[in-house]
Amino acid sequence: MGGVTNEARRQLVTRRCRVCEWQDERIEAVNADADCPWCHAPTRCVRAVALAERRRPLGLSVHAAALGRRGGLKGGRARAEALPAARRRQIAQMAARARWSRRPKREDAG
Numbered sequence: 001m002g003g004v005t006n007e008a009r010r011q012l013v014t015r016r017c018r019v020c021e022w023q024d025e026r027i028e029a030v031n032a033d034a035d036c037p038w039c040h041a042p043t044r045c046v047r048a049v050a051l052a053e054r055r056r057p058l059g060l061s062v063h064a065a066a067l068g069r070r071g072g073l074k075g076g077r078a079r080a081e082a083l084p085a086a087r088r089r090q091i092a093q094m095a096a097r098a099r100w101s102r103r104p105k106r107e108d109a110g
């Protein structure tokens with residue numbers, strides 16, 4: 001015990017105190033032992049799930065997918081900002097023309 005740098009093999013351990021009602025999940029080395037943080041009694045391992053040796057967090061792919069979708073959603077705006085000013089004005093004029101042609105003006109109709 002002590003300064004053992006054995007980080008290669010780790011596992012998700014569910015520990016339960018032998019005395020009180022403490023129970024927790026923690027990631028620790030395979031042969032690690034732990035005392036109850038409440039009453040310092042010895043704990044027993046209820047469940048142990050070996051973790052993959054390669055560190056590939058599951059959240060990464062979800063995060064990347066979210067990023068990708070976010071990029072897709074904001075694509076229109078990003079593209080509009082990337083347009084040259086002349087093209088942007090042209091689009092704006094087309095939009096304005098369409099707007100006013102669809103909705104007849106009241107004040108200066110004539």
Ligand SMILES: [Zn+2]
Pocket residue numbers: 017018019020021022036037038039040041
């Ligand atoms: Zn305890």
